[in-house]
Amino acid sequence: MGESRIGTAGRDKPQDCLVTVDLERKRGINITLNSKMEKMFGEAIHKAVEDALKEVGVKAADVTVDDFGSLDFTIKARTKTAVARARGDENE
Amino acid sequence: MKKGRRFFKNMLGRRVPEKANLFGEIEPYKKADKRHIKYITEDQEFSGKVVNNIREALEKAGIKDGMTISFHHHLRAGDYVLEMVMKEIAEMGIKNLTLCVSSLTAAHECLIDHIKNGVVTGIETSGIRGKLAEAISKDCILENAVIFRTHGGRARAIEQGDVVIDIAFVAASCCDNMGNMNGQTGKSAFGSMGYPMVDARYARRTIAITDNLAPYPVYPISIPQTLVDYVVVVDQIGDPEKIGTGSTRKSKDPVELAIAKYASQVIFASGLVKDGFSYQAGSGGISLSVAGYLVDYMKEHNVVGGFASGGVTSAMTEMLEKGYFRTLLDVQTFDAGAISSLRNNPNHLEMDASMYADPFAKDCVINNLDIMILSATEIDVNFNINVLTASNGVIMGALGGHPDTAAGAKLAIAVVPLTRKRIPIVVDEVINISTPGESVDVVVTEYGVAVNPRNPVLKEKLIEMGMPVFDITELRDKAYRLTGIPNKPKFGDTIVGIVEYRDGTVIDTIMNVL
Amino acid sequence: MKMNRMRSMLFSPANNPKMYLKAPVFRPDCILFDLEDSVAFTEKDAARDLLCEAVKVLDFGSSDVCVRVNSLRTPFCEKDIKAIVPAGVRFIRLAMCESRDDVIQISQMLSEAEKESGVEEGSVKVQCSIETVKGVLNARETVTGSDRVVSLSFGAEDYTRSLGTKRTREGRELMYARMYLPVVAAERGISAIDTVYSAIEDAEGLKAEADMAANYGFTGKSCIHPNQIDVIHSAFMPTEEDVEHARKVMTALEDAKAKGEGVFVVDGKMVDEPVIQRARKVLMQIGE
Numbered sequence: 101m102g103e104s105r106i107g108t109a110g111r112d113k114p115q116d117c118l119v120t121v122d123l124e125r126k127r128g129i130n131i132t133l134n135s136k137m138e139k140m141f142g143e144a145i146h147k148a149v150e151d152a153l154k155e156v157g158v159k160a161a162d163v164t165v166d167d168f169g170s171l172d173f174t175i176k177a178r179t180k181t182a183v184a185r186a187r188g189d190e191n192e
Numbered sequence: 193m194k195k196g197r198r199f200f201k202n203m204l205g206r207r208v209p210e211k212a213n214l215f216g217e218i219e220p221y222k223k224a225d226k227r228h229i230k231y232i233t234e235d236q237e238f239s240g241k242v243v244n245n246i247r248e249a250l251e252k253a254g255i256k257d258g259m260t261i262s263f264h265h266h267l268r269a270g271d272y273v274l275e276m277v278m279k280e281i282a283e284m285g286i287k288n289l290t291l292c293v294s295s296l297t298a299a300h301e302c303l304i305d306h307i308k309n310g311v312v313t314g315i316e317t318s319g320i321r322g323k324l325a326e327a328i329s330k331d332c333i334l335e336n337a338v339i340f341r342t343h344g345g346r347a348r349a350i351e352q353g354d355v356v357i358d359i360a361f362v363a364a365s366c367c368d369n370m371g372n373m374n375g376q377t378g379k380s381a382f383g384s385m386g387y388p389m390v391d392a393r394y395a396r397r398t399i400a401i402t403d404n405l406a407p408y409p410v411y412p413i414s415i416p417q418t419l420v421d422y423v424v425v426v427d428q429i430g431d432p433e434k435i436g437t438g439s440t441r442k443s444k445d446p447v448e449l450a451i452a453k454y455a456s457q458v459i460f461a462s463g464l465v466k467d468g469f470s471y472q473a474g475s476g477g478i479s480l481s482v483a484g485y486l487v488d489y490m491k492e493h494n495v496v497g498g499f500a501s502g503g504v505t506s507a508m509t510e511m512l513e514k515g516y517f518r519t520l521l522d523v524q525t526f527d528a529g530a531i532s533s534l535r536n537n538p539n540h541l542e543m544d545a546s547m548y549a550d551p552f553a554k555d556c557v558i559n560n561l562d563i564m565i566l567s568a569t570e571i572d573v574n575f576n577i578n579v580l581t582a583s584n585g586v587i588m589g590a591l592g593g594h595p596d597t598a599a600g601a602k603l604a605i606a607v608v609p610l611t612r613k614r615i616p617i618v619v620d621e622v623i624n625i626s627t628p629g630e631s632v633d634v635v636v637t638e639y640g641v642a643v644n645p646r647n648p649v650l651k652e653k654l655i656e657m658g659m660p661v662f663d664i665t666e667l668r669d670k671a672y673r674l675t676g677i678p679n680k681p682k683f684g685d686t687i688v689g690i691v692e693y694r695d696g697t698v699i700d701t702i703m704n705v706l
Numbered sequence: 707m708k709m710n711r712m713r714s715m716l717f718s719p720a721n722n723p724k725m726y727l728k729a730p731v732f733r734p735d736c737i738l739f740d741l742e743d744s745v746a747f748t749e750k751d752a753a754r755d756l757l758c759e760a761v762k763v764l765d766f767g768s769s770d771v772c773v774r775v776n777s778l779r780t781p782f783c784e785k786d787i788k789a790i791v792p793a794g795v796r797f798i799r800l801a802m803c804e805s806r807d808d809v810i811q812i813s814q815m816l817s818e819a820e821k822e823s824g825v826e827e828g829s830v831k832v833q834c835s836i837e838t839v840k841g842v843l844n845a846r847e848t849v850t851g852s853d854r855v856v857s858l859s860f861g862a863e864d865y866t867r868s869l870g871t872k873r874t875r876e877g878r879e880l881m882y883a884r885m886y887l888p889v890v891a892a893e894r895g896i897s898a899i900d901t902v903y904s905a906i907e908d909a910e911g912l913k914a915e916a917d918m919a920a921n922y923g924f925t926g927k928s929c930i931h932p933n934q935i936d937v938i939h940s941a942f943m944p945t946e947e948d949v950e951h952a953r954k955v956m957t958a959l960e961d962a963k964a965k966g967e968g969v970f971v972v973d974g975k976m977v978d979e980p981v982i983q984r985a986r987k988v989l990m991q992i993g994e
Binding site: 114137139143144169170171 | 584679
Binding site for chain 2: 732767
């Protein structure tokens, strides 16, 4: 298949976020967060990403989150979609 | 008459006694003090108080290190005057000035450099925004803590001598050669001169700065010549585009409309909307929508209000023109429509900051206010409101007349969305208190309302009406459930701001943000 | 089968995070989260994931939740069902529903998903969205396809296209469908939801259309902007007299039951089953 193991989901719009997941990584989860909300909600955002990854069975990944003031449910959703896209579970 | 009274002759050859009963010691007439040139001489033409430029005015006024100078912000984001004057002052090498301004806007970022260069070492203001505020909050560029005062509190401080203004710089869109001025006519018209009307009465020196020197006498007279020392004529005192754009359009956002609807229902439930009532609101979208509902109600019930005050927008002047209110009391005019109304409508009255809200004046307008609609950056479970600092602790707003009107109004309603993006607005504890909770009667969000426990009767009424009434802690919990509980900002040890209540007592301290 | 009142169904594009917070604020009777036409093909997965996460944690207040899933003739439909049922969705609108077979097919899909999630079979209810000529003509049989069907809705845009004509303000091209569908719904005892009125600024036009729909027998209307909700709610509210009568009927019914009587009279008229059903419907519409 030779697909790149990178997937992106979400939009650059208020209350949304852009999540990019790279499944190439061998071990551990690495999250890079770009958000104006980092000081206030940094830990919560990290946890949302980690929970989402766990729920879809990802143990190792590089994740970049560009956040525009999104709530946890949005972060989780975008992360899960990005993972599915990285895995190649594409839409037709 | 006592014997042995002495007489002597004055300059006109008349006998005057040395002393007389009620008069005491007598000073005899000397030479007439002819300040002005008479017609028959060939001397220079009389130019009144007009001087050639700002520099000359500064020199004549005797600007020195360590003085307190004042500016007003009626020109809002379109102000050129503060920057022009500060540039001259800096070039003259003056240092350590305290700025006592009515507020600061985006037009005043030049102050960052002046502060860094030691020209300005103190600021007393209603608010600070943008880069300047960030520089003060985060980089601690200002040597002394900023003193934040309300509009009423500033008037009080000036009148009671807490602040002594050495030189007041008053931008005027229309001014004559003797210093009679107003803000109502001219290319840079901005409306009411509510704030500097107080400054001019108490400042040691007052310098008028205008781009429209009109024939004597100018009228209407907002600040009379009797208070003015010098007049400077410049090309532009401000940018007319930015001066006249203070207000917003009616909201189309469903959340704001929902808030406005609930707020208007609270107002009607209070029973305060009857003939002669008074009303004030901010200039945001929610306030405009509330005004819309209010007008419909007034039409239906045939109510005519006594006055509306503020912060006057064209939405309010429309209400005046249509006869919904008898008068408007205007301390600051927000847009072109309102400026025109002030000029043309005899029922649209200018008022100064003291008349508006001075807590120590014999009385002030806001004490007669029935209904006030307030905004907020945050509200906590004790109904305390923050309008000064953002949730990250950085200064970004202004007290304005917020604490004044909340204290004076019979019914003070705070209208806020429960969250703004990911930031909870109803919180456990506000970062800084601008308006104490005892002045705030009702909080209205898009989910429903919370009533201050001091108003049990109103609360009952709203529940009876079928309004969604919550305990304020429930609103806080709702907000936190959506956003999560935010980390508190990390503060340092430097005091960057002191929040003064209207009466001069200190209500809170603002620390630097790390 | 108990259904909450559904005078309004507010469309909410499922891929838009903001809408999840805004939609409940105006208290529509039902929020219709859309996975179909308002979501681009390339974003169907994202919209689905976002909807599922939102439904799991958010409180929509007094509003019910309905999800418009993609048509059976697309590959998205099955994925939608498989995801939203475990997430907790219990009411779907099936787009482009044309025949009894469609209903049977979706019903089977739902049964599988319910089994997978350990949810009682039949828990998820269906609203058939009739949007084509074929759909209108088949409606009477379609709605009998399953007990899950509790409602039908009418979609004028696609219907007009399939009819080969243009939409007009008066809506004469929709008359047949608008008269027929409520009759179908009434026979089956399900609710009937009229199509959206797209001129958001035109409150008068909306009122006229909503009143007309109510007259034809529709019990509610879809809408695309919260501003439309109040107007729609008043159009589909029963009148004072209706409410009073309904209450009388229910009281009389209780009395008759207690006395063991089968037949009774209210306001001088015999009360038979249709009258009782109507009374129940009226009270449901006002939330009693």
